[in-house]
Amino acid sequence: MQQHPHISRRRTGRLAGLTAALAAVVGLSTLTGPGAHAADNPYERGPAPTESSIEALRGPYAVSQTSVSRLAVTGFGGGTIYYPTTTADGTFGAIAVSPGYTALESSISWLGPRLASQGFVVFTIDTNTTLDQPDSRGDQLLAALDYLTQRSSVRNRVDSGRLGVMGHSMGGGGSLEAAKDRPSLQAAIPLTPWNLDKTWPEVRTPTLIFGADGDTIAPVSSHAEPFYSNLPSSLDRAYLELNNATHFTPNSSNTTIAKYSISWLKRFIDNDTRYEQFLCPLPRPSLTIEESRGNCPHTS
Ligand code: 9J3
Ligand code: ZN
Numbered sequence: 001m002q003q004h005p006h007i008s009r010r011r012t013g014r015l016a017g018l019t020a021a022l023a024a025v026v027g028l029s030t031l032t033g034p035g036a037h038a039a040d041n042p043y044e045r046g047p048a049p050t051e052s053s054i055e056a057l058r059g060p061y062a063v064s065q066t067s068v069s070r071l072a073v074t075g076f077g078g079g080t081i082y083y084p085t086t087t088a089d090g091t092f093g094a095i096a097v098s099p100g101y102t103a104l105e106s107s108i109s110w111l112g113p114r115l116a117s118q119g120f121v122v123f124t125i126d127t128n129t130t131l132d133q134p135d136s137r138g139d140q141l142l143a144a145l146d147y148l149t150q151r152s153s154v155r156n157r158v159d160s161g162r163l164g165v166m167g168h169s170m171g172g173g174g175s176l177e178a179a180k181d182r183p184s185l186q187a188a189i190p191l192t193p194w195n196l197d198k199t200w201p202e203v204r205t206p207t208l209i210f211g212a213d214g215d216t217i218a219p220v221s222s223h224a225e226p227f228y229s230n231l232p233s234s235l236d237r238a239y240l241e242l243n244n245a246t247h248f249t250p251n252s253s254n255t256t257i258a259k260y261s262i263s264w265l266k267r268f269i270d271n272d273t274r275y276e277q278f279l280c281p282l283p284r285p286s287l288t289i290e291e292s293r294g295n296c297p298h299t300s
Contacts, residue, residue: 043162043270045089045119054259054278059118061086066153070126075143077126079105082112083154084119093162093186093269094121096144098137100169100194102130103251108168108191110253111261118262120269121158123148127171134170134195138177141165162186162269164205166261168250169194169218172209176227179205187268189261190227191250194218199230206236206268206300210257212245213290228293236268238279238294243287256288267298 046060053059061084070078084092095115099107105126116122125144127137142165149160164187167175172193179188183204191210194217200207211224218224220241228239240260242249250257263278280296283289 041271041273043093043159044272044274045092045270048274049263049266049278051259051278054118054262054275055255057253058113059262061089061117061119063113063116065112068123068147068152073143073147075128076140076147077105077128079123079125079144080109080112081121081123081148081152081154082116083121083157084116087157089119091157091159092119092121093164093265094123094145094148094158095164095166095187095265095269096123096125096141096148097165098125098127098141098167098171098174099130100167100171103168103171104130107251108166108171111166111258114253114258115262115265118266120265121148121154132170134173134197135177137167137171137174138165138181141167141171141174141178142182164188164265164269166191168192169247173197173223176200176203176207179203179207187265189264190224191257192218192224192247193227194223195227198222198226200227201230201232203231203235206264206298207231208238208240208260208264208294210250210260211239211241212247212249213241213243214245215247217247233295234299236295236298236300238264238282238292240283240292241290243285243290245290268300 064085065082068078112122112124165175165178166189168191172190173195175188175190180202185205188205188207192212209228211220231237263275266272266275282292
């Protein structure tokens with residue numbers, strides 16, 4: 001970056017003081033280029049978001065992917081890692097995503113490129129067996145994150161201190177189990193979650209739960225809503241009930257799920273407060289949102 005021509009040659013006396021004061025006011029931003037705010041938040045990635053950028057089918061990062069054979073891992077069933085292609089932006093936060101009962105990775109694969117293109121490493125997994133229960137799915141999400149950060153081909157692209165979990169149905173119930181087991185997780189997003197355990201006082205991970213108003217397999221009245229209510233009231237937590245939706249709405253590309261998931265992951269995995277505007281105040285009921293609950297402003 002060029003220096004200003006009128007102050008570049010000599011810095012003495014009053015001019016030196018003025019230069020120093022000016023540099024202090026503008027910080028390093030004029031020296032590191034447009035959009036660079038690394039000095040403010042070392043975990044911030046990508047340009048400032050807009051409503052349309054978080055609703056878009058793809059975010060600003062080109063995405064690569066690599067398959068992980070179930071034969072090459074232990075503790076889960078393999079999967080696909082989606083990651084920003086660039087190595088110019090340092091490391092990224094990462095999430096693992098579990099499918100539901102009887103389902104394969106393909107049932108949640110749309111989240112891979114959708115979230116990775118916003119600046120995350122996303123591991124959509126298969127489970128050991130499609131009949132595994134939520135507690136096992138939680139353990140498998142953690143095994144997948146451990147593989148991702150310790151052994152995978154993209155391990156050097158991942159910040160092992162900024163991890164999260166997502167999952168559908170029993171995988172959503174598994175996301176709560178994973179957070180309960182590993183409080184260092186930075187974000188959890190259960191999608192139309194199912195679990196026999198309704199109480200989550202142990203969770204310390206900021207958690208966004210999606211319910212579906214027409215879910216007859218994991219009715220919100222006995223799953224998503226009590227899960228939300230039985231998280232600690234001191235926790236950063238939210239509940240969004242999708243309008244005109246079913247248990248299987250999270251199995252295909254969905255802009256409401258994407259935009260609030262991106263915002264939650266950015267806010268709590270990247271500490272990126274530029275996304276707070278999409279979470280607080282809570283979204284009002286609309287054609288896509290039946291109901292919303294949560295604490296605002298956030299406390300962590
Ligand atoms: O993962 C799921 O779809 C859980 C819903 C379910 O089928 O539970 C019945 C045991
Ligand atoms: Zn419990």
